[in-house]
Amino acid sequence: MAAVTVRPAARSDIPAAARVLAAAFDDDPVMEWMWPEVSSRRAGLPRLFGTFIRHHHFPLGGVEMALAPDGSVAGATMWDPPGRWRQSALSQLRAMPGLVRAFGSRIMVGAEFAGAVEKAHPEEPHWYLSTIGTDPSARGAGHGKALLNSRLDRCDAERAPAYLESSKESNVPYYERFGFEVTGEIVIPNGGPTLWAMWRAPR
Secondary structure (H helix, E strand, O other): OOOOEEEEOOHHHHHHHHHHHHHHOOOOHHHHHHOOOHHHHHHHHHHHHHHHHHHHHHHHOOEEEEEOOOOOEEEEEEEEOOOOOOOOHHHHHHHHHHHHHHHHHHHHHHHHHHHHHHHHOOOOOOEEEEEEEEOHHHOOOOHHHHHHHHHHHHHHHHOOOEEEEEOOHHHHHHHHOOOOEEEEEEEOOOOOOEEEEEEEOOO
């Protein structure tokens, strides 16, 4: 298997990163719950990820890209450094128009999900893996592994823990291979899906 190139995202990469993450999360239980209609979900997801990257994760230096052999974006991660996972009031204000465009009439569903996840979020300083995704056409080529190892190596160098929520139970064993352990379940109210909170101590 060829080595995967991982690099920090540039501002010009934001649309490509948003497209890749949208494709990766098209069948995600959380996204299917927030946008039950397929056409709305496929219109909303790139806007959602683009908004979060542009107004929160990118300014914090937390976006990395995995490149396919032809140089195209095959996968992406959105990380927040210790103590910075909460959006600032200014970031929330700047993101609001994009979120309204992404969610439309489903905006309160998105807010309900965000509130439940935030309530369960650990307070101990950590690197937060908000999102990781690989384009479906590129899966199995090691992009996800390279993306995870890139930032987890930094976590270990800094002696910092890491945290994520897995929206698919089937992905839990994958994260466990990188040292994450399930610490609890987050049940989204009003018939929402379950997420698995996972914590990784530095190695």
